Amino acid sequence: MLLKLTGIEAGYGSIKVLHGVSLEIHEGEIVTLIGNNGAGKTTTLMALSGMLKPRAGEIVFDGRSITGLAPDRIVELGICQVPEGRGVFPSLTVKENLELAAMVVGTRLDSSKAFDTVYDLFPVLKERENQRAGTLSGGEQKMLAIGKGLISRPKLLLLDEPSLGLAPMLVQNLFRVIEQINQMGTSILLVEQNAYQALAIADRGYVMEVGKICAYGPAEKLLSDDAVRKAYLGC
Amino acid sequence: MSLAIIINGLVVGCIYSLIALGFSMIFKASGLTNFAHGESVTIGALLGFTVLKVTGLPFGLSLVLVFILSGLLGILIEKLAYRPIRVKNAPEINGVISSVGMILILANGAMLVWGAEPLAYPASIGGSLFQILGMTVSSYSLWILAITALLMVVLQVFLNRTMLGKSMRAVADSMLLARLTGIKVDRIISLTFGLGAAFGGVAGVLFAPIYYASFDIGVIGLKSFAAAILGGYGNMAGAVTGGLLLGVVEAVGSTTISSVYKDAIAYGILIMILLLKPSGLFGHEVGRRA
Numbered sequence A: 001m002l003l004k005l006t007g008i009e010a011g012y013g014s015i016k017v018l019h020g021v022s023l024e025i026h027e028g029e030i031v032t033l034i035g036n037n038g039a040g041k042t043t044t045l046m047a048l049s050g051m052l053k054p055r056a057g058e059i060v061f062d063g064r065s066i067t068g069l070a071p072d073r074i075v076e077l078g079i080c081q082v083p084e085g086r087g088v089f090p091s092l093t094v095k096e097n098l099e100l101a102a103m104v105v106g107t108r109l110d111s112s113k114a115f116d117t118v119y120d121l122f123p124v125l126k127e128r129e130n131q132r133a134g135t136l137s138g139g140e141q142k143m144l145a146i147g148k149g150l151i152s153r154p155k156l157l158l159l160d161e162p163s164l165g166l167a168p169m170l171v172q173n174l175f176r177v178i179e180q181i182n183q184m185g186t187s188i189l190l191v192e193q194n195a196y197q198a199l200a201i202a203d204r205g206y207v208m209e210v211g212k213i214c215a216y217g218p219a220e221k222l223l224s225d226d227a228v229r230k231a232y233l234g235c
Numbered sequence B: 001m002s003l004a005i006i007i008n009g010l011v012v013g014c015i016y017s018l019i020a021l022g023f024s025m026i027f028k029a030s031g032l033t034n035f036a037h038g039e040s041v042t043i044g045a046l047l048g049f050t051v052l053k054v055t056g057l058p059f060g061l062s063l064v065l066v067f068i069l070s071g072l073l074g075i076l077i078e079k080l081a082y083r084p085i086r087v088k089n090a091p092e093i094n095g096v097i098s099s100v101g102m103i104l105i106l107a108n109g110a111m112l113v114w115g116a117e118p119l120a121y122p123a124s125i126g127g128s129l130f131q132i133l134g135m136t137v138s139s140y141s142l143w144i145l146a147i148t149a150l151l152m153v154v155l156q157v158f159l160n161r162t163m164l165g166k167s168m169r170a171v172a173d174s175m176l177l178a179r180l181t182g183i184k185v186d187r188i189i190s191l192t193f194g195l196g197a198a199f200g201g202v203a204g205v206l207f208a209p210i211y212y213a214s215f216d217i218g219v220i221g222l223k224s225f226a227a228a229i230l231g232g233y234g235n236m237a238g239a240v241t242g243g244l245l246l247g248v249v250e251a252v253g254s255t256t257i258s259s260v261y262k263d264a265i266a267y268g269i270l271i272m273i274l275l276l277k278p279s280g281l282f283g284h285e286v287g288r289r290a
Helices: A041-048 A071-077 A094-104 A113-121 A123-127 A138-150 A168-183 A195-201 A219-223 A226-233 B003-030 B037-055 B059-087 B092-114 B139-161 B163-173 B175-181 B185-210 B217-231 B236-256 B259-276
Strands: A003-012 A015-025 A030-035 A056-061 A079-082 A156-160 A187-192 A204-209 A212-218 B129-132 B135-138
Touching: A003 A041, A015 A030, A015 A041, A015 A056, A015 A212, A030 A041, A030 A168, A030 A195, A041 A079, A041 A156, A041 A187, A071 A079, A071 A094, A071 B175, A079 A138, A094 A113, A094 A138, A094 B163, A094 B175, A113 A123, A113 A138, A113 A168, A123 A138, A138 A156, A138 A168, A168 A187, A168 A195, A187 A195, A195 A219, A204 A219, A204 A226, A212 A219, A219 A226, B003 B037, B003 B135, B003 B139, B003 B163, B003 B185, B003 B217, B003 B236, B037 B059, B037 B092, B037 B185, B037 B217, B059 B092, B059 B185, B092 B217, B135 B139, B139 B163, B139 B185, B139 B236, B163 B175, B163 B185, B175 B185, B185 B217, B217 B236, B217 B259, B236 B259
Parallel strands: A030 A187, A030 A204, A079 A156, A156 A187
Antiparallel strands: A003 A015, A003 A056, A204 A212, B129 B135
8 A cells, every 4th residue: 555545634724625545556557536526536635745734634645644634745755746837937948847856855966867758758848947937837837846746756646637738639648648658667547527537447336425425436337436426527 | 416416326225225125035034024224234244343443353254254144144143033933834924013013122132232322443444535527426335346356256147157146046947846846945945044144144244334333224125125225136136237227326325416315316216216116227017036
């Protein structure tokens, strides 16, 4: 077991968003977390990344409790999050964005294997290496954000709505890239509103509703579940 | 209007620029305006006085020493006065109150230590006067211009070439993303406060020989704050331009109109520019920090 959340409760100020979330990810899996807006998907990721301290429950990663650890420690241990939106530092160049992400885990700079992996996956980033990230197109920024999450070779990559705002063709590519990353040995927790496509590439899925997991199981099973189809797949 | 007046304006403008840079970098990184930043100028000037007097080090080395000491003080101030507020997500106004409190503590603390009388730097630092292109310029003025230029270059190199500098720019871009990237954001913010205060301290040491050192010279911070706003708050190039512009406008205004109206002229121009371009000379569209 790579990651296990047990009864996580968390929220912002006096507002409680998560009312006891439990989920697990095995090594090598793609797990997707789907649900409507406001269900608590992003909050779950923020608790996982150490941005929010859980008020109750436990997070165990790779055999040790990471509940309440600071975000930088969690990144060091091998959990990287690509947040919703563009997820890049706009005034830094493409290369600087990647360098910072690599530095944090002590990947030796310019010992270029880590960079090569990212550039192989997204050749356009190599071309734009010295360009400011803010001048890239939306799709390119998304690639950089994912490359940034990837360069430190995390054991677990958290992706928050990666397809949001991308043109349909780019979305196709994106899901293919996510599968590729997974095949390289990185486990993935994928938060998506695009539930159908997420379930199509995932091993297992969790469905979230108002701060709780309301259904879970193998992806194919969820895809054929009537209740899930009605609520999230629109068919 | 002679070139000498412009040069004098640029010299004072350099001081404003160095202080304005501190305001801007701290704001950019932490989202907080350190109103007590002017006090780093005060402490720097007074520390410089003591260092020169006690150690007898040459002026240049004293500058370096004050740079370091002021930087450490800035880090300490951030830890004591701002971090607790930032970490607990208190409303921004609490940070303002805290920084006003720091002004009182630092200015009065300085008065306790160094007394209320203005202290004059050794006259030898003022340098000699000489004639160039028919104007009388002091060699010290040229030193101020040169040292400021050097500091700006060093800052640029630091921000663009070192990982620490890049981390600072990343935190300034987005604190949330910096945290998620694994950057130790608290450490970076603390360093930014240190760097800002170090620039303020150096400005104090450079300023004192043409003025004097005293517990109350921190008011120069207010004008530098205006310069930072004028240039576009949070923008480094803007802070420098704003500072130089304010210095020159002040110098020209006080010789052509009246030195009595020096401040009125400076702030009048500031208000006019901000009416025309509310986000400042180098400012971008008005928006909230991410």
